[in-house]
Amino acid sequence: MITHTDSLAGITPDHLRGGFFAGWPNPPSPETHLRLLAGSAHVELAIDDATDDVVGFITAISDGMLSAYIPLLEVLPAYRIGSALVRRMLERLRHLYMVDLLCNPDLQGFYSRQGMRPASGMLTRNYDRQAG
Ligand SMILES: CC(C)(COP(=O)(O)OP(=O)(O)OC[C@H]1O[C@@H](n2cnc3c(N)ncnc32)[C@H](O)[C@@H]1OP(=O)(O)O)[C@@H](O)C(=O)NCCC(=O)NCCS
Numbered sequence: 310m311i312t313h314t315d316s317l318a319g320i321t322p323d324h325l326r327g328g329f330f331a332g333w334p335n336p337p338s339p340e341t342h343l344r345l346l347a348g349s350a351h352v353e354l355a356i357d358d359a360t361d362d363v364v365g366f367i368t369a370i371s372d373g374m375l376s377a378y379i380p381l382l383e384v385l386p387a388y389r390i391g392s393a394l395v396r397r398m399l400e401r402l403r404h405l406y407m408v409d410l411l412c413n414p415d416l417q418g419f420y421s422r423q424g425m426r427p428a429s430g431m432l433t434r435n436y437d438r439q440a441g
Pocket of ligand 1: 389416
């Protein structure tokens with residue numbers, strides 16, 4: 310069974326060691342992962358009741374008035390709860406005017422099914438800061 314929560318109560322770095330940031334050359338540590346969750350305006354977690362481990366998460370940062378940005382969404386491969394996490398986060402952000410994220414084109418269908426629409430964007434990355 311999977312529990313969804315917006316609370317970090319009881320979550321320690323040990324609950325975040327399942328293999329997040331797959332493919333990142335220089336991933337954040339579980340400790341940094343917990344700090345970025347705590348620093349986000351909104352977070353939704355999926356927790357495997359059998360282990361109490363976090364198996365999926367989504368974050369949003371926000372000005373609290375008009376806009377939010379969703380920087381991170383990841384689900385461990387054995388779990389299929391990405392759509393649920395996006396749905397729950399978009400519901401929580403419904404009071405805001407604009408909710409944006411960047412994704413690869415192959416994921417535009419995934420987000421379109423949640424009512425989002427494609428847009429163009431710009432970005433920069435400081436790769437020496439990837440681990441936080
Ligand atoms: C993207 C991600 C969160 C989806 O989570 P998930 O638990 O597999 O999502 P769901 O099971 O609810 O839905 C998956 C649907 O999205 C599609 N999908 C998932 N990842 C995809 C990808 N990389 N490219 C294209 N489609 C993808 C699946 O084909 C599936 O479609 P279906 O229902 O028609 O089979 C997950 O694959 C993941 O963590 N990926 C690595 C991190 C990442 O890319 N995050 C998004 C950053 S913008």
